Amino acid sequence: xxxxxxxxxxxxxxxxxxxxxxxxxxxxxxxxxxxxxxxxxxxxxxxxxxxxxxxxxxxxxxxxxxxxxxxxxxxxxxxxxxxxxxxxxxxxxxxxxxxxxxxxxxxxxxxxxxxxxxxxxxxxxxxxxxxxxxxxxxxxxxxxxxx
Numbered sequence: 001x002x003x004x005x006x007x008x009x010x011x012x013x014x015x016x017x018x019x020x021x022x023x024x025x026x027x028x029x030x031x032x033x034x035x036x037x038x039x040x041x042x043x044x045x046x047x048x049x050x051x052x053x054x055x056x057x058x059x060x061x062x063x064x065x066x067x068x069x070x071x072x073x074x075x076x077x078x079x080x081x082x083x084x085x086x087x088x089x090x091x092x093x094x095x096x097x098x099x100x101x102x103x104x105x106x107x108x109x110x111x112x113x114x115x116x117x118x119x120x121x122x123x124x125x126x127x128x129x130x131x132x133x134x135x136x137x138x139x140x141x142x143x144x145x146x147x
């Protein structure tokens with residue numbers, strides 16, 4: 001599981017860095033201004049969406065297990081769903097810390113520090129989208145289940 005989290009983190013940070021390079025090249029502050037005002041709200045909303053989706057998925061899994069047996073087939077799915085909740089809570093905490101540090105005047109003059117923090121902020125958003133995608137894949141496990 002740690003390998004999976006690290007892989008997702010590096011992908012998200014890489015994409016976040018590329019997004020920031022593009023943003024810098026375009027000289028646009030829209031994305032960062034948007035994230036500063038809305039990222040925490042977006043992350044909490046995605047957590048709520050994922051929690052509701054997981055509730056429906058786990059209810060259906062329980063029905064399938066009661067009906068057809070084979071509960072061990074879904075053990076990995078349940079573990080990954082719990083991991084996604086932990087990841088999302090971690091993203092909310094990390095976003096709060098990074099946005100707080102980013103707004104500090106003490107670090108405003110450190111060269112390229114803004115690019116570094118903006119890349120992390122964009123990476124957090126990308127990571128949250130990847131978690132949402134993983135949750136959606138969990139729905140497909142139910143569709144493919146044949147007992």
